[in-house]
Amino acid sequence: MKKLLTAIFAIASTTCALAQETPTSPLEISGSVDTYFKYDFAKKPNNILTSFASDHNSVSLGMIDLALKKKTGKASFVGELSFGPRGQSQSIPDAANGGSSFHIQNLYINYDFSDKFAMTAGYMGTFIGYEVISPVGNFNYSTSYLFTNGPFQNAGIKATYKFSDKVSLMAGLFNDWNVYSATRGVSSVGGQLMIAPVEGWTAYLNVLSGAGGGGYGTIEDLTTAYQITEKFKLGLNAANYDIDNDGGGYAGVALYPQYAVGSAVTLGLRGEYFKTKDVGPVTGTKYTAVTLTANVKSGGLTFIPEVRLDHNGDKPFFNKNSLSAPNAGQFSLAAVYAF
């Protein structure tokens, strides 16, 4: 604790001292803390197998997330660490190490060669998909099947060219998914086309091809959000992942309508269809899920009550008697504080 405080004050003091000598932005410190209660209607933990919030009938921890950012001239860095189940044992890289350490969310360096062209290298939140690990970045507290099955993070080097405020293009070389160092070399190539056709509407067309979850494959992804009116926002995520040599993959679509019923309260629905692809003789399976969520904001604090119902005809869930069931449901109440 003492060491951590000393380090923070030392960094902050250095920032103040440097700020008097060179044109530099102050050190940015931000982060979040989240905790939740979840009740599974079949009284089973891990009944719905999407990421995070896995406990049943328990007041449980999410994570504490701490991020530092600084820009000096054209160069900047972001370092973001998380501690707690959501950021450790339930996040993929740290789970591989027994979940006993911490999880790096972002650790990269960026250089702006000009107002239009920038290069970034390091470990970054993935550019694929609508949802993210940090609960601050999501409207719903539970996560989608598309998020759970897609990449969480990509280490690599990428170049971004901004043609205008309405169009930009990113291309990069990446390691395999969710690893701090490559296990199969720099094996993936990825790209992102951002277009903003009208004010308030942004769409990202993403592709990532190479070593990933389950083998070598290619994922195509569309992530878009449109603030249609002051109160109504619509988001969409659609993705298709094919693993080479009939290795499976997935396809799915999720729709995110959100409506602000007041300045502090917003209601949102997530409707998702998701299917896994056949792996050799093993046939894939199909999920549908509906999640109704409210966000109640007071300053940095957001309360997130949520009800979720999932269906799969292949009965992958459990009922109260521990028998396989086609339906599962849960209620959760989360508190997320962003600073």
Add this chain to the structure above:
Amino acid sequence: MAYRKLLRMKKYLTFIMLLTTFARLSAQQKQLPLDDRGKYIYYEVVEVKAINKDSLLKRAADFIHQDYKKSMNLESSTDTSILAKGTLVIDKTLLVAGHPSGEVKYNFTVEFRSEKYRFWLTDFEYIPYQRDRYGNFVASTNIGTPLEKTPSKLNAGQWKDILGGVSVKATKFGEDFKKFLASSRIETAKKKAETISTKKW
């Protein structure tokens, strides 16, 4: 031993509480006044004896195109006035460091007469920032909320901080603008940086 640890911990807590109180007091800035339309406004009339109207007009345009080029856009200009739109970034302070918490869009007007000019910022609209997947703070929506709108009880404290932040940033903008118009950038650019010769002594 445990008592010493307790004392040391107490010292840290006191220090943190003092810093927090200081940060809180610093954040409690005064708010901007309202104009006759009921809109928040930053308004100033400035007397200038030695600079003619045309020079002031050119300097005001240069200020928008040079010093604030990343955050301002010129909308229109006449022989005696300039209209522009701009954005102020509002910061959230945590002890000695912080991060951007949102941006405020505004309309800027400057009018010139002989030996004086006036300028004002008004029609402020707030857009909150949220952290994106890469740890950067970006606008969470494109639709701003007018600063005059009464916030819900849940967010009243935060709104008061935003109003204070806008006052600070608008005042800083005003100081920058007056300073720019009072000095000739061409003369400054021509003036060479002083060098020290070590050959003669």
